[in-house]
Amino acid sequence: MNVTIQKLTPQLQKIFQHLHANPEISWQEFNTTDYIQSLLEKENCKITTFDDIPGLIVEIGSGKPVVALRADIDALWQEVDGEFQANHSCGHDAHMTIVIGTILNLLRSDVPLLGTFRFIFQPAEEKGTGALALVKKGIVDDVDYLYGMHVRPIQELPHGKFAPAIRHGAACFMKGEIIGEDAHGARPHLTANAIQVGSEFYQHLNQIQLNPMVPYSAKLTSFQSGGKSINIIPGSATFSIDIRAQTNEAMFELMNQIHKISEMLAEYHEVKIKLETVSNVAAAIINDDAVKKMKKAIIDSVGEDNLARIIETTGGDDFHFYTIKRPDLKATMLAIGCDLAPGLHHPDMTFNHESIPKSIEILSNVLINTAKAQS
Structure with a gap:
């Protein structure tokens, strides 16, 4: 030394x-x-x-x-x-x-x-x-x-x-918000359950298919919905997503897929889904x-x-x-x-x-x- x-x-x-x-x-x-x-x-x-x-x-x-x-x-x-x-x-x-x-x-x-x-x-x-x-x-x-x-x-x-x-x-950190209306637990037809929307979001993230030769992942890392009243169906929720890809090109494609999932679920469930990029790191x-x-x-x-x-x-x-x-x-x-x-x-x-x-x-x-x- x-x-x-x-x-x-x-x-x-x-x-x-x-x-x-x-x-x-x-x-x-x-x-x-x-x-x-x-x-x-x-x-x-x-x-x-x-x-x-x-x-x-x-x-x-x-x-x-x-x-x-x-x-x-x-x-x-x-x-x-x-x-x-x-x-x-x-x-x-x-x-x-x-x-x-x-x-x-x-x-x-x-x-x-x-x-x-x-x-x-x-x-x-x-x-x-x-x-x-x-x-x-x-x-x-x-x-x-x-x-x-x-x-x-x-x-x-x-x-x-x-x-x-x-x-x-590359890494990207996003925050999301599902914006809908609460409903009585006896009347589920009057709202879209934000927990169900979040569950479907999670499932679609896991179904994204990119080039398997390039490592990538997208996963929910937090999800908050509902309150102390068990008989209220929550219409809103907040969540976060951790997104990774080995190349900047794969990250761009992955982000595009995530935004498409958000738009599709928002239209299907008639709710608003907001996505915000908190920070990102390039490959x-x-x-x-x-x-x-x-x-x-x-x-x-x-x-x-x-x-x-x-x-x-x-x-x-x-x-x-x-x-x-x-x-x-x-x-x-x-x-x-x-x-x-x-x-x-x-x-x-x-x-x-x-x-x-x-x-x-x-x-x-x-x-x-x-x-x-x-x-």
């Missing part, structure tokens, strides 16, 4: 513990922003914060090229031990620690730093809206290469293995050159035996909006094997923290080598 990283490890352990113990949900990461700023403001770097949103940008070096590294900083809101709370069950606490460690490693490195290294601490990845907000602020307009990372479940990648890219799928657009550079950094840091193939997953990440909105940007994400279990978004998720120093070494190498190649 790099001697500098080895010396930084005890400090990084404390940083991780603080971030893990103080999670904040999407668009509320103000204390997290302040904490990261307080850690780095005494270092030889430029820090930029925003008046209207949390998150911060940290830069070291100057001139061209501009090579960037992104960490997502938000936590999930979920039930933990019987109570709903913010919880870092997706590894963003690890991602922040890795990027902070990369900054400190580069600042203390004897290697000349060519160009500008930009570190993006991005809010609201879990909402799928943080990357788009930062794109609008122009923070990647002059970036040549952008790198990210994500810890991976043990089922995908064991501890000590690293992959040079993550081929995420990955991976740059071959960036993957090649990440692959070399993995081999140089941990050896070819610990290089894994590109990870393909139906999970999503708003990281890919950077390349969709800025097509000239070359980007990829490091997949980190860390024996993560039981799984991402599980309230009791744990992982092997020994993966953090090695990730810092890989990302430091890819940043340095990318800048050197472009200078």
